[in-house]
Amino acid sequence: MALFESGGGSSAQLLDAEVSGLDALDLPVPPRPTRGARVWAAAWPKLLAIAIAIFAWQVVVWSGWKEQSVLPGPRKVFPAFVDDWGTIWPASQTTLLRLGQGFAISLVLGMTLGALVARNKVLRAALGSMISGLQTMPSIAWFPLAIVLFGLKESAILFVVVLGAAPSIANGLIGGIDHIQPILLRAGRVMGARRWKEFRYVILPAALPSFVGGLKQAWAFAWRSLLAGEVVVLIANKPSLGHQLQVDKDNIAYPSMMAVMIAILVIGILIDSFIFSRAERAIRKRYGLIDEATQ
């Protein structure tokens, strides 16, 4: 109100009051649901989907399409899961360790490659389309070569995991750098950000949303390549999830085999939703890429 009473006089105090008044009016106060409500809202559709999937599985078993000895139902597989925990748990650890190693190597290679290709025209012309092409190569097609090169060893599996994941990481970074708003780059230049500092303080953070999208895709590729590798490259005395699948199949222990499949699925869902989807969402939210009003 001070504005209208001032009648043209503009003292610093009045101005301050006007500024803070405008700020107060400008900022909306969105109602925030409680934490419990948000967790429940996120969880119930997933729980419902799982219930429906298990029910559908049971229906197929009931239909008598295959004998129960070949296609066991949930009522046989879940007890097998509990009984086999002693083998599933160490096998999961081996598999997850390999995933971590493969992903770490992919991260270093993919980021280096992506940064070089995005910033260098010659490299881009030479390698840009090749990186995308690599992504279309099914990982299973690499294994014969990997086994010839490395033998039946961990390194053969890691080789294929890296080939699957690194191109996605590189592509995510390249795409992110390509789509940076030019005005942000200009703003960086104006304040004197050049070369490494420009990359560190402007380009890399600006590319982050797309980069994390690339990481998410890369993890999915890595996980698939890894399991394919563990089924194909059987390493003695080193039980892993993929290895266990093959062993259970050979021993005609179908409920145990399906228990391992469930472990693989659950690990995949957990890593995807608790690491990658969560990180992606947090970043999109920070960058203001999520419209709060539509959430």
Add this chain to the structure above:
Amino acid sequence: MSLFETRHAPIDDPAGEMPAGSSAAISIRGVSKVYGHAGNAVHALDNVSLDIANGEFVCLLGTSGCGKSTLLNLIAGLDRPTKGDTEVRGGRTTLMFQESALFPWLTVRGNIELPLKLRKLSKDHRRQVVAQLLELVHLTAFAKKLPHELSGGMRQRVSLARALAQQAEVLLMDEPFGALDAMTRDVLHDEIERLWRDTGLTIVFVTHNVREAVRLGDRVVLLSSRPGRVAADWHVDIPRPRRIESHSVADLSAEIMGSLREEVRRHGTV
């Protein structure tokens, strides 16, 4: 510690003919800028010459396509002229954009701090300067907010603080308030005027809003369109502080608007 050393007051130079070199913060001499190649070349600027004094507040006015933003980019050194040269003797320049161009991943504090970080100021020093700048643009309470959580006017104030953090002597502003509502713009006019008075910055302010130009500028320079040339140059001697709704601002605005309309008619086909 004071953020800005006091600089000498703007030089009183009503004739606008300052001796070459002595007090001009920015000299633009015979600058032309052509985009594209022969055949479909676009002459954004054609032989523009302009001297801007130290501490002067100059508004560049023109319709779209007059090369206002091009001229700012040339002064800022983000682009090179096809012909002629621009010289900035008044010190470092900084540019404030039409949209806020804030970094969305940094908080208000982080955005203002980044130019200081790039200049390798110590952590303590940075904290001090940021606190002063936040105070200056009345955003201390919003230091931890992210850009997308702010209103347009607040974002432009952060942008202003970030530009000031570069401790430049020449502030180039490219239609900085163009996207704001009239009320917010009015308040920001008061703010920028106060800041200019307190710091002795040289400001080049691009706008297409005639009243805004008269409200703020010591000088209003009208650029013609396609090719961009200096069409007219007014010295505004309405005493400060000014109000955008005052008669004196309205009268001069009407006169300038007349010239601007003439300029627009030149491009009509009727």
